[in-house]
Amino acid sequence: xxxxxxxxxxxxxxxxxxxxxxxxxxxxxxxxxxxxxxxxxxxxxxxxxxxxxxxxxxxxxxxxxxxxxxxxxxxxxxxxxxxxxxxxxxxxxxxxxxxxxxxxxxxxxxxxxxxxxxxxxxxxxxxxxxxxxxxxxxxxxxxxxxxxxxxxxxxxxxxxxxxxxxxxxxxxxxxxxxxxxxxxxxxxxxxxxxxxxxxxxxxxxxxxxxxxxxxxxxxxxxxxxxxxxxxxxxxxxxxxxxxxxxxxxxxxxxxxxxxxxxxxxxxxxxxxxxxxxxxxxxxxxxxxxxxxxxxxxxxxxxxxxxxxxxxxxxxxxxxxxxxxxxxxxxxxxxxxxxxxxxxxxxxxxxxxx
Ligand code: AMP
Ligand code: MG
Numbered sequence: 251x252x253x254x255x256x257x258x259x260x261x262x263x264x265x266x267x268x269x270x271x272x273x274x275x276x277x278x279x280x281x282x283x284x285x286x287x288x289x290x291x292x293x294x295x296x297x298x299x300x301x302x303x304x305x306x307x308x309x310x311x312x313x314x315x316x317x318x319x320x321x322x323x324x325x326x327x328x329x330x331x332x333x334x335x336x337x338x339x340x341x342x343x344x345x346x347x348x349x350x351x352x353x354x355x356x357x358x359x360x361x362x363x364x365x366x367x368x369x370x371x372x373x374x375x376x377x378x379x380x381x382x383x384x385x386x387x388x389x390x391x392x393x394x395x396x397x398x399x400x401x402x403x404x405x406x407x408x409x410x411x412x413x414x415x416x417x418x419x420x421x422x423x424x425x426x427x428x429x430x431x432x433x434x435x436x437x438x439x440x441x442x443x444x445x446x447x448x449x450x451x452x453x454x455x456x457x458x459x460x461x462x463x464x465x466x467x468x469x470x471x472x473x474x475x476x477x478x479x480x481x482x483x484x485x486x487x488x489x490x491x492x493x494x495x496x497x498x499x500x501x502x503x504x505x506x507x508x509x510x511x512x513x514x515x516x517x518x519x520x521x522x523x524x525x526x527x528x529x530x531x532x533x534x535x536x537x538x539x540x541x542x543x544x545x546x547x548x549x550x551x552x553x554x555x556x557x558x559x560x561x562x563x564x565x566x567x568x569x570x571x572x573x574x575x576x577x578x579x580x581x582x583x584x585x586x587x588x589x590x591x592x593x594x595x596x597x598x599x600x601x602x603x
Contacts, residue, residue, distance in 0.1 A: 254420045255411065260284070260379055265386060268379070272387035274419045280307060282396040282410045283383055284424035285375040287348045287433050287449070288403035288558070289410050290319065290393030291418065292383070295329075298360035301392055305362075307417045310399040314484040315365035316392035317350050317433070318372050321384035326372055329390060331356050336460045337438050343459050346376040348429055349451045352437040363392050365483055369439050379424040394484075395432060396421075402490045402558040402593065405430045409562055430555035431585050435482055436463065445469065446482035448585040450554065469588055470579070472596060490593040492561040494525070494569045498594050500576035501602030507535045509601040510573045514538035517571045525564040527574035529553070540567060550582040557586065561593060 258267060271281045278300050280293045291308060293300040295318040305312050318329055323341040326333060330353035337351055355370035364370050375381060384391050395403040398413040407423035414421070434449030436456060443463040445453055456463055468480035497513075499506040514524045515538050524539030530546040542560050545552030564572050574590065576598070577583045591598065 251416055251419070253411075253415050253418055255407070255423060256420060257407075257423045258379055260377070260424045263379075265382055268383050268386045268422075271383055271420055271422060275383075275387040275389060275391065278303075279419035280304060281383070281420045281422065282404075282407075282414060282418060283380055283393070283422040284377055284407070284427055285319075285380045285393070286377045286427060286429050287375075287431060288405055288427045289396040289407065290375075290380070290391075291396035291410075291414065292319070292391040292393040295319075295363050295390040295392035296358055296360065298362040301360060301362040304392060304394065307414060308394060308397070308399045310394065312362070313365045314394075314399075315367055315371060316363050316394050318359070318363065318370060319380065319384055319391045319393050320372060320374050321381045323374055325390065326351070326353065329356050329359055329370055329372055330354055334438055336443065339459055340436070340438075340456070341374070344451055344455075345374040346381060347374070347451065348376070348431075348433040348449050349373065349456075350433045350435045350447075352435065352439055352446070354439055367483075369437075371435065373433055377424070377427075379422060383422070400489060400491055402492065402561040403432055405555070405558050409558075412562075426555075428555065429551070430558060431589060434585070437481060444481065446480070448588050450551075450582060450585065452581045452584065454581065470584070470591070472591065472598060490558065490561070490589050491595065492569070492572060492593065493565045494523075494572050496561075496572045496574065496590075496594040496597065498574050498576050498590055498598045499601050500598060501600050503532065503575070505601040506575050507532055509599070510575070511535075511537050513571075513573055522570045523568060525567065525569035525572045527560055527572065529575065532575065539573075540564070540569065547577075550577070550586065553577060554582055554586055557589065 350373040434451040435447035
């Protein structure tokens with residue numbers, strides 16, 4: 251299959267320019283498009299055969315459900331039933347935006363889209379191209395991240411091209427995904443709402459709107475063998491992972507830098523290619539390997555936005571060992587550390603103990 255690549259300036263395009271993509275989607279094809287979180291791989295959410303095509307293109311296990319993207323908040327009523335008031339409150343405050351709500355599914359949503367579950371994940375994205383595309387196609391669009399299963403999510407069209415060129419009908423290149431981490435997922439099907447995946451909309455932001463919420467204990471588990479099965483099926487897989495071996499160093503920052511320098515020196519002496527994930531504040535202190543700056547410690551959003559791109563750059567360099575600093579575990583740092591821990595396959599070293 252030849253994948254058509256269409257470039258769009260997200261500030262300035264004519265809605266008609268989305269018609270070809272919309273037509274592909276209506277006809278049961280697959281189109282990757284930008285959202286504010288990461289690039290999504292879109293297809294008709296209500297067509298069971300299309301969901302199967304999405305799983306096949308990504309190499310994704312079919313028990314890992316897809317998020318359904320809508321362009322109008324009212325559409326939750328078409329896709330879900332027994333919708334609690336909280337859902338409307340959250341939609342009012344956070345949509346369009348990086349929040350996915352889990353609700354009981356309507357019978358129109360096929361089980362292949364929900365990975366066999368009686369619940370459905372729904373999001374109204376903020377990215378204008380994404381919303382216009384949904385609107386123009388006139389359908390609901392199932393769109394998991396547009397990467398091969400297990401790889402870091404794509405934050406640029408080039409990442410999608412690397413993973414899916416030749417496997418899908420079209421890729422819309424609309425520039426960088428500005429946030430860089432997947433949406434926050436909140437399950438509203440239980441008595442107490444539960445955070446299933448942290449993201450840019452933090453637990454505190456949600457609690458300020460609907461009161462206390464629980465946190466899936468699997469989210470920050472640091473031990474994969476403790477048998478805590480995450481409630482979002484996708485969170486159980488090794489994820490976001492670079493090809494090389496990634497290790498997180500935590501503890502006092504001075505000690506972290508010292509240890510990373512020692513480890514990097516030793517690995518390079520052994521003939522390996524080494525990469526270091528540094529920050530604006532620390533980059534000058536690293537002496538060995540390919541040092542890449544993910545963002546600033548004073549601006550966690552910059553770290554979120556840069557993380558997956560760096561992991562993919564290390565893949566391109568065929569980096570064998572990647573060493574990273576760790577980050578605060580609150581607010582946005584909660585989401586950053588959740589992804590980093592999974593990307594590292596739970597390989598965390600505390601240097602100050
Ligand atoms: P992605 O779109 O690639 O970010 O992946 C979607 C994420 O949403 C995966 O982690 C899924 O397991 C999760 N998800 C989708 N639908 C549901 C659902 N009905 N219940 C719980 N988690 C879900
Ligand atoms: Mg994904």
